[in-house]
Amino acid sequence: MIIVVSGEKxxxxxxLILPELIEQENVEMPEYVTVSINKEFVPSDEKETxxxxxxxxxxxxxxxxxxx
Numbered sequence: 001m002i003i004v005v006s007g008e009k010x011x012x013x014x015x016l017i018l019p020e021l022i023e024q025e026n027v028e029m030p031e032y033v034t035v036s037i038n039k040e041f042v043p044s045d046e047k048e049t050x051x052x053x054x055x056x057x058x059x060x061x062x063x064x065x066x067x068x
Contacts, residue, residue, distance in 0.1 A: 001054040018042065018050040027060055034061040 001014050005025060012021065018037075022030045035042045035050075036059045042050055052058070 001052075003052055003055065004057040006059060012052070016052045018047050018052065021052060021058065022060075025060070029062075032062065034063065035059070036061065 001016075002009055002011055003016075004010070005021070012024070018035060019030075022033070022035075027033050035047065037050070037052070037056050039057070
């Protein structure tokens with residue numbers, strides 16, 4: 001199936017779960033990444049069981065502290 005990951009179309013296996021995608025994409029510090037699918041944030045307690053579907057748009061977001 002085809003999904004979009006960080007703006008790039010990717011072909012992945014059917015019924016891919018989010019942790020598998022995180023591993024395939026070599027996401028740094030996966031325990032700290034926030035994931036959105038189709039512009040909806042995935043709750044932390046649902047990450048392990050979220051199954052991706054054809055056409056999903058996935059973004060990995062990192063929040064950084066800092067400022068003046």
